[in-house]
Amino acid sequence: MSLEQPSDVRDCVYFTRRSIGNGRATVWVLKEKCPKCGKALMSKPKDPKTGKAKIRSKEYVCPECGHTEDQKAYEEKLTVSISYTCPHCSHDGEAQVPFKRKKVQLFNEETQKKKAAEAIRFQCEKCGKNIDITKKMK
Numbered sequence: 483m484s485l486e487q488p489s490d491v492r493d494c495v496y497f498t499r500r501s502i503g504n505g506r507a508t509v510w511v512l513k514e515k516c517p518k519c520g521k522a523l524m525s526k527p528k529d530p531k532t533g534k535a536k537i538r539s540k541e542y543v544c545p546e547c548g549h550t551e552d553q554k555a556y557e558e559k560l561t562v563s564i565s566y567t568c569p570h571c572s573h574d575g576e577a578q579v580p581f582k583r584k585k586v587q588l589f590n591e592e593t594q595k596k597k598a599a600e601a602i603r604f605q606c607e608k609c610g611k612n613i614d615i616t617k618k619m620k
Contacts, residue, residue, distance in 0.1 A: 487510075524542040524544055525542060563576070
């Protein structure tokens with residue numbers, strides 16, 4: 483299975499490169515075309531003064547026809563593409579999963595406590611162990 487690589491980060495809703503233990507992962511979510519006109523990619527609305535996207539906006543807008551869609555409904559339709567090296571077995575693989583973050587328990591070595599974080603979870607093709615791509619923590 484060969485995944486469609488993004489030609490530009492601006493074509494993505496989400497893009498990250500992470501090192502996970504001994505492994506690594508490149509994760510991206512490509513924008514979808516407008517369901518109404520099918521001409522342009524849906525994106526966050528632009529600020530008329532600066533021309534930059536309003537990143538905190540709760541909706542996606544088609545720049546061609548003006549069709550709007552709620553952020554939650556739009557992101558539920560998207561799929562995450564992942565190119566990874568497994569930290570457990572060093573297997574190079576690719577995966578596609580729905581773009582849904584789940585709450586997972588992580589162990590923090592510094593504080594010696596468990597912490598809940600949102601993550602995209604998928605399994606390694608070879609060993610079947612879970613690999614988590616967590617949201618950046620503050």
